[in-house]
Amino acid sequence: MNKIKSIISDEFNITLTVTNSCNYRCKYCPPNLQNGSEEPILVETYINFFTNLIKDNPQINDYSERFISITGGEPSLYKGIEELISFLNENNFNVTLDSNGSAPKEVWERLFEKTNNTHLSFHPRYSKFPKFDELIEIGQRKNAMMSIGLLMDPEHWDRVLEAVEHFKQYNIPVSYKGVVARTKSENSVKKEIIYLLGNIQVCIPRNNSNILKRIYIKVLIEDLTGMTLIMFPILLKFTTKMEKLRTSNNKN
Ligand code: SF4
Secondary structure (H helix, E strand, O other), X not given: OOOOOOOOOOOEEEEEEOOOEOOOOOOOOOHHHOEOOOOOOOHHHHHHHHHHHXXXXXXXXXXXXXXXXXXXXXXXXXXXXXXXXXXXXXXXXXXXXXXXXXXOHHHHHHHHHHOOXXXXXXXXOOOOHHHHXXXXXXXXXXXXXXXXXXXXXXXXXXXXXXXXXXXXXXXXXXXXXXXXXXXXXXXXXXXXXXXXXXXXXXOOOOOOOHHHHHHHHHXXXXXXXXXXXXXXXXXXXXXHHHXXXXXXXXXX
């Protein structure tokens, strides 16, 4: 096996997309992250891979922290999820689980004990408050580190506002993620994003295409400053900085 060498930074960071199946059908989510078109890799294969990775590359032990993010689709639908997290945990990996929180509470009783950090995404069209409240209660009882990502779906805006208010009762970081429904025309998108800006906070859609980012930036410029797109790179820098600041505030 080839030796692994860090070429960018001294952070050890791997993201595993363990399944592309999901029990939700969010309109802003690409089909290949929800339709289950890919056969999942067996948990034994992951375990062998990481066992050999550590054995063949002992320098991995020099990293003070080794981060693994587990995502999907919905990762709790992956059959070997508990076994995989237990293995990573026993091998001193710092595991983050990114989930829509829909798994039964019995599963969460175990998952919260094994993961170092859980990021729960709240999707206004599907997620229910009682279920989230139950999860937060379990997580807090187990002293688990968690955060909530609220997807600001323009098609379910009342629920978004309700969720903003609802989660204020908890001492948990909440990040607001701008989304654009794939079926929307540019004009309606524009209005909704301005509304987002006016009411909540600056927030760049993270995983969207460059075209959507360009629409967003254009709206931002016209709305806030009246300047032209010549400012694009500067503004992009500024908003990225804002995003980082917000993320680090959430972590503190
Ligand atoms: S919950 Fe996440 S993975 Fe599932 S459809 Fe929604 S955005 Fe996609």
